[in-house]
Amino acid sequence: MRVITHTPEETIKVAEKIGKKLQEGDMIIYKGGLGAGKTTFTRGLATGLGLGDCVSSPTFALVNEYQGKNITLYHFDMYRIQTEEGLESTGFFDYPFEDNIAVIEWSENIIDFLPENTINITINVINETDREIIIEGGERFC
Numbered sequence: 264m265r266v267i268t269h270t271p272e273e274t275i276k277v278a279e280k281i282g283k284k285l286q287e288g289d290m291i292i293y294k295g296g297l298g299a300g301k302t303t304f305t306r307g308l309a310t311g312l313g314l315g316d317c318v319s320s321p322t323f324a325l326v327n328e329y330q331g332k333n334i335t336l337y338h339f340d341m342y343r344i345q346t347e348e349g350l351e352s353t354g355f356f357d358y359p360f361e362d363n364i365a366v367i368e369w370s371e372n373i374i375d376f377l378p379e380n381t382i383n384i385t386i387n388v389i390n391e392t393d394r395e396i397i398i399e400g401g402e403r404f405c
Contacts (some may be wrong), residue, residue: 292377294370300388303370303388305318340369341372384398
């Protein structure tokens with residue numbers, strides 16, 4: 264699926280629709296540079312999951328957790344993690360992913376340690392406000 268958005272609000276709306284289709288055990292990996300809109304997209308996912316929109320970048324915390332009644336969204340930033348040892352030190356492998364949903368920014372840094380059945384979301388900056396969003400890894404999102 265490929266979508267062009269023209270405002271952050273449109274990006275949130277696209278992500279909200281995706282969030283409504285997410286299931287326990289889903290792992291989303293983002294590709295996109297600084298300022299592309301990964302955290303904005305995560306805000307929409309959280310809204311679609313019924314978790315509210317109080318999403319912030321996990322850059323300094325490495326992970327933010329957004330808990331709902333029946334599911335938790337784990338939002339990781341792997342910008343500074345580049346090795347399996349570094350990933351292990353974050354406690355990444357201890358999270359109950361099978362019952363929840365994970366979203367990973369800078370996933371390319373740890374791609375060798377992630378499951379194959381991830382949902383890939385690429386956010387390309389077209390200009391100051393426009394984004395190209397490409398979603399791969401699941402027909403339910405078409």
